[in-house]
Amino acid sequence: MTRQLRVFFYVQHLLGIGHLARASRIASALAVDGFDVTVVTGGTPVPGFPASDLKHVALPPVVAGDKGFSGLADETGQPVDDEFKERRRDMLLDSFRTCDPDVVIFEAFPFGRRQMRFELMPLLDLIEASNPRPLVATSLRDILQERNKPGRAEEMLELVQAHFDLVLVHGDPAFARLEETFPYAREIADKVAYTGLVAGSAPALPRERFDVLVSAGGGAVGKELIGAGLEAAKLLPQELKWCLVTGPNLPQADYDAFESAAPGNVNLFRFRQDFASLLSGARLSVSQAGYNTVCDIIRAGCASLLIPFTAGGETEQSTRAARLEKLGLAGVLPENDITPARLARDVETQLARAKPAMPPLDLEGAAQTAAILREWLLKAPVRPSRSA
Structure with missing residues (x-):
């Protein structure tokens, strides 16, 4: 009997939960396809991610020191020290040895998560010394953050050329191509594979219907959006039914304050497992322009008003929102406004518009990631150690 192919999937979320949610969807699809998947996470725990039926290694959590991702802190907000980093690194390397994988997937790195080089560079060294060496892939969203610091793009290129076999771009090239946000995409074109957007499955019929669905993703940076939504609901006709989803990371004191201030036509929730279903029954979604939320909106065919996250010089959400606005799929409200x-x-303007016609974008990126990995493994089932 042929053994299951083993996947070692590293994902580190620092602020919101978007990276973790997308990686979890992919990991579950890999398991459905027959892979034996171990997901290694390094952020604060989020219920339901990854799925409970997957093997899971939880490293001591770190979060972004601020909205600009300028440092690392532990769960209590204290900066992490060298001893903490060494403990995480050793745990990660031991987990790799235990898994003995056929495939290693780095979520975002080296195109992101530079803060985690203290543990990821040793992991790459260990991978290169392995014999046989596992297939090494990076898992990327379709639009990358612009890099303004000199040498960063060149550093990414060098790492991909030295250590990575495959660049999985989770997007539809009809909407966004890697070369549009990464200047050296042509130099690694032979490694790039577009998977399609990693959207959830078609949502079930909604158990509840709302006129306006306001969501703040993970909730770590969504306080202003939820607060504005709560007050906006008071300014519009009270017949409109609102649902506000704060996200799991909103501080409890803020959640309690919002709950006590909510008028009768506003329903407040920290998290909704049926969020995708709620979108399919909503007249309008109001949210940031993160990858996963936008995928859910497109899948549900819901009208949307997007408020791109721009703190710390972030550009990815603004780029995505502008493209959707140009296609007539969304309105855009700048975060500062x-x-x-x-x-x-x-909200009133968007509710008065006709429901948008969604383009035929490929939304099956999770399942297609599994198919692409199998195809690449068949090309080179045994990869000798590069250090041999």
């Missing part, structure tokens, strides 16, 4: 009055006005 959020006030209850402006939000109420834009």
